[in-house]
Amino acid sequence: MIQAQIQRSDWIEVNRALIEQSPHWAQLDRQYRRQRNRFLIAAFPLTIAGVSLFIGRAASTSGMYYEGAAIGLLLWAFIALATTTTNTHKLAKQNELSRVERADYSSYVGGVTVGIDPGGIDIAHESKSLRIAWRMVTIREAAGSFVFSCGADGAIIPRRAFSSPHDADAFITQARAWWQTGQLAPEEHLARYLSDRDLPCPKCRYNLRGARGTACPECATPLSVESLAGT
Ligand SMILES: [Zn+2]
Structure with a gap:
């Protein structure tokens, strides 16, 4: 049995970390960078040649073509900068993060008690208790907390709840071992x-x-095992 006091901020930190760790998150970044790079490579000669011609033709001196090219280069650099800061995926990500911050964690804050046995995990929050078989549990670690989840339900146990880092490691090692046999x-x-x-x-x-x-x-x-071990 391990007891912890959970704050709203613990959940926010954990959920932010989980989102940022997710493959989907990294995928968004890679996708955006690829698209942007392709666009910038294609735009480079076009911008320089285009601005050079535009300015050079309008002027009487031929040197203006060079100045036009230089201005084209500046324009391209400006576009490169703009596409780095106006990352559309970045906005999608900010939305996801702000959803994490606005979410209702009221059923999951305050005192929590977690017990593990070979059959599963018992989670007792102040307002609700549940028992989940290992087969249904996902175990992760994020932002210095152990995260036990089953769909939208679950619990977090911050490492600070343990009397020593060694105890925390022993706890999670045992949980993972039981989780493993729970998949049989x-x-x-x-x-x-x-x-x-x-x-x-x-x-x-x-x-x-x-x-x-x-x-x-x-x-x-x-x-x-779930019924025998939970008693
Ligand atoms: Zn019998």
């Missing part, structure tokens, strides 16, 4: 779980050590 087929997961445990069947109290299948061999009550 239910039957395999249960067989592994029961291979070295003396556990009574919740209905008939039969010792389930070494049992195979997904039901009690004695009374046929359906069994799962």
Whole structure:
């Protein structure tokens, strides 16, 4: 069991970091840079030649072609600068970030208690509690917090909630190990779980050590690691 006090700002930091880490985010940048570079390369000779001709022809002295070329170069540099600062994807990204800042985190701030066991994770916020099987959980780390999520639900545990960095590492290592076995087929997961445990069947109290299948061999009550470990 680990307890933490979660602020709104913790969620904002975590969600910002998650967005910035996402492949989608990097993809937007790459896409924009590619488009911009192609445009600027194509515009370079056109701008210089165009402005040079425009100014050179209008003037009586031939030297004005050179001045026109220089002005064309300046114009191109200006366009390059403008396309760097008016990144349309940047606006999309700012929108995404401001949505993160405006979001309602009220159900997820305040005290939170998180417990993990071989079957899943128990999350108790002040206003809601939930238990999620490992199969449904995504574990990430962002902005100095561990993030456990299942769709829009979940919890964050800042590393500061642990008494030492070593405790935090031990916690997340254990969670990831249980998460890993939680991805096994239910039957395999249960067989592994029961291979070295003396556990009574919740209905008939039969010792389930070494049992195979997904039901009690004695009374046929359906069994799962999620239900056995969560009690
Ligand atoms: Zn039984």
